[in-house]
Amino acid sequence: MTALLEAVGVSKRFGGLDALTDISLSINGNEIYGLIGPNGAGKTTFFNVLTGFYEASAGRFMLDGRELDVAAPHAVAAAGIARTFQNIRLFANMTALENVMVGCHLRSRAGVIGAVLRTRSTRMEERSVHERARHLLDYVGITAHEHSLARSLPYGDQRRLEIARALATEPKLLALDEPAAGMNATETATLRALLARIRADGTTILLIEHDVKLVMGLCDRVAVLDYGKKIAEGIPADVQRNSAVIEAYLGGALA
Amino acid sequence: MSAQHPSAQRSSRAALWAGYALIGLVLIAVPFAVDAALGRSWVRIMDVALLFTMLALGLNIVVGYAGLLDLGYVAFFAVGAYCYALLGSPQLGIHLSFFLVLPLCAFVAAIFGVLLGAPTLKLRGDYLAIVTLGFGEIVRIFLNNLNRPFNLTNGPQGITLVDPLQVGSFTLSKTYTLGPMTIAAVHSYYFVFLVCALLIILVSVRLEDSRIGRAWIAIREDEIAAKAMGINTRNVKLLAFAMGATFGGVSGGLFAAFQGFISPESFTLLDSIMILCMVVLGGMGHVPGIVLGAVLLTALPEALRYVGPLQQQWLGRVFIDPSDLRMLLFGLALVLMMLFRPAGLWPSKIRKRELKGGESPAAPEATT
Numbered sequence: 001m002t003a004l005l006e007a008v009g010v011s012k013r014f015g016g017l018d019a020l021t022d023i024s025l026s027i028n029g030n031e032i033y034g035l036i037g038p039n040g041a042g043k044t045t046f047f048n049v050l051t052g053f054y055e056a057s058a059g060r061f062m063l064d065g066r067e068l069d070v071a072a073p074h075a076v077a078a079a080g081i082a083r084t085f086q087n088i089r090l091f092a093n094m095t096a097l098e099n100v101m102v103g104c105h106l107r108s109r110a111g112v113i114g115a116v117l118r119t120r121s122t123r124m125e126e127r128s129v130h131e132r133a134r135h136l137l138d139y140v141g142i143t144a145h146e147h148s149l150a151r152s153l154p155y156g157d158q159r160r161l162e163i164a165r166a167l168a169t170e171p172k173l174l175a176l177d178e179p180a181a182g183m184n185a186t187e188t189a190t191l192r193a194l195l196a197r198i199r200a201d202g203t204t205i206l207l208i209e210h211d212v213k214l215v216m217g218l219c220d221r222v223a224v225l226d227y228g229k230k231i232a233e234g235i236p237a238d239v240q241r242n243s244a245v246i247e248a249y250l251g252g253a254l255a
Numbered sequence: 256m257s258a259q260h261p262s263a264q265r266s267s268r269a270a271l272w273a274g275y276a277l278i279g280l281v282l283i284a285v286p287f288a289v290d291a292a293l294g295r296s297w298v299r300i301m302d303v304a305l306l307f308t309m310l311a312l313g314l315n316i317v318v319g320y321a322g323l324l325d326l327g328y329v330a331f332f333a334v335g336a337y338c339y340a341l342l343g344s345p346q347l348g349i350h351l352s353f354f355l356v357l358p359l360c361a362f363v364a365a366i367f368g369v370l371l372g373a374p375t376l377k378l379r380g381d382y383l384a385i386v387t388l389g390f391g392e393i394v395r396i397f398l399n400n401l402n403r404p405f406n407l408t409n410g411p412q413g414i415t416l417v418d419p420l421q422v423g424s425f426t427l428s429k430t431y432t433l434g435p436m437t438i439a440a441v442h443s444y445y446f447v448f449l450v451c452a453l454l455i456i457l458v459s460v461r462l463e464d465s466r467i468g469r470a471w472i473a474i475r476e477d478e479i480a481a482k483a484m485g486i487n488t489r490n491v492k493l494l495a496f497a498m499g500a501t502f503g504g505v506s507g508g509l510f511a512a513f514q515g516f517i518s519p520e521s522f523t524l525l526d527s528i529m530i531l532c533m534v535v536l537g538g539m540g541h542v543p544g545i546v547l548g549a550v551l552l553t554a555l556p557e558a559l560r561y562v563g564p565l566q567q568q569w570l571g572r573v574f575i576d577p578s579d580l581r582m583l584l585f586g587l588a589l590v591l592m593m594l595f596r597p598a599g600l601w602p603s604k605i606r607k608r609e610l611k612g613g614e615s616p617a618a619p620e621a622t623t
Binding site for chain 1: 457458462467476477479480481483484485486498
């Protein structure tokens with residue numbers, strides 16, 4: 001199996017705090033890779049470095065065998081990594097459909113002249129963007145809310161809209177930051193089915209999650225972070241038995 | 256709903272065109288009707304209202320769509336006006352055709368837009384407002400002082416004898432008689448401004464509903480999420496500044512030709528604030544609302560001029576000076592607006608749609 005994403009010696013320091021220390025991991029194509037760890041372990045920091053929101057203090061990323069330019073978020077998105085946010089960041093006053101259409105920005109080209117003159121190619125592109133956005137809303141199962149404002153959607157649907165919007169950028173790797181946070185059992189179950197389907201349709205998923213049951217049941221491999229260091233990596237069953245992981249989660253006394 | 260009868264569709268389209276034709280006729284007839292009913296000064300006010308409509312629509316791109324609070328917008332108006340005046344007045348002895356100068360005004364203003372945009376890319380809200388406010392003042396002060404070491408702008412005296420718009424031998428500043436009708440300068444300018452304003456409306460509406468417009472609105476809603484979606488926020492913001500400035504530059508050029516005289520006094524902070532009020536009062540991000548805001552805020556202060564004589568007539572003397580009353584009512588109107596219609600007088604459909612809830616006909620694109 002070839003690695004889709006490879007992180008090599010990634011570190012991030014905030015002043016005197018080592019948020020990430022020498023993280024190396026590789027995510028294979030078409031797998032669901034979980035990133036877990038106690039609060040403050042550096043999971044979201046890793047996401048932010050990977051997606052260009054933070055500048056890494058050291059290290060680099062390889063996507064599909066090529067060096068990934070993590071200088072700017074939009075460049076990372078263009079390279080094929082789409083992300084969601086831990087605290088939902090939708091375009092609140094746009095409709096669900098428009099949110100996904102914004103996601104299509106990257107894979108469409110119309111400029112000012114095309115938009116003003118409504119040239120044939122612009123109109124065709126606009127139609128295909130519309131269709132694609134509709135399709136994605138259907139894909140994540142929120143077609144009913146097509147014309148509702150994003151902020152008026154139920155919580156679980158907002159999470160799914162964020163996934164649809166990320167998918168609209170046509171990513172190779174979909175990075176989800178705690179997609180199940182705050183969901184009830186039913187919502188988590190549908191989310192789980194959705195993630196499995198996204199993977200089956202050929203998109204690799206990087207998942208940060210606190211819901212251990214979800215991670216263990218869904219992920220092919222997981223990495224565990226603690227105090228900015230990777231303390232374990234492997235298939236869920238092995239990681240679950242790893243003494244360092246148990247210590248990190250439950251405290252040293254029990255180990 | 257999609258299986259609409261073709262003949263019904265055709266007749267609805269015919270109705271639409273008939274509606275447009277009717278609006279067109281009204282717009283053509285209005286200046287003559289106003290001239291007959293209220294006098295020529297009101298036609299002039301209509302001209303000014305159209306100019307402010309163009310300005311407000313330009314500012315709307317920056318503030319309404321991209322969500323970048325710009326308090327120095329009048330600077331682009333000034334740049335356009337001075338660009339026109341310098342290339343069409345005895346000041347430098349240059350007299351170029353406005354067909355050449357007006358696009359140049361737009362272009363130069365766009366460059367100034369980028370100049371303002373580039374250093375402020377990382378700023379938002381209050382911080383951006385302060386910097387843009389400074390920019391507006393800098394431009395005005397430059398214009399005020401560029402009469403030394405060599406006399407470029409003629410300083411506070413301003414530039415006089417600016418060329419009027421001229422097509423061939425037809426000069427817009429002259430009065431023509433066409434059968435029973437008198438076409439004065441204010442009428443001619445009305446039609447020129449109307450055409451320009453309609454063009455700017457068209458451009459605004461089309462941009463709003465496009466890939467670019469969505470990117471602007473996405474930045475307004477959540478810049479970080481917009482970045483994560485692959486939007487190059489730097490370029491898209493600069494584009495917003497440049498587009499907004501372009502409209503400002505065009506209206507500036509038209510203003511210079513219309514007035515025949517410009518001075519830095521016409522481009523103060525208060526003018527920037529006034530244009531911003533038109534955008535906010537009308538309904539940020541909604542083109543018809545902004546047109547309404549611009550027309551109302553131009554016409555109402557003028558209408559208040561009648562209050563003085565009316566007081567004289569009814570009460571025997573003038574209790575409140577009309578100019579005081581103007582600011583008083585203006586402030587009151589803003590406070591009431593913010594309390595009762597915070598989204599503006601005529602907010603965009605999207606808010607109405609929210610009130611309607613889930614019900615969602617797939618109609619919007621069927622009309623195009």
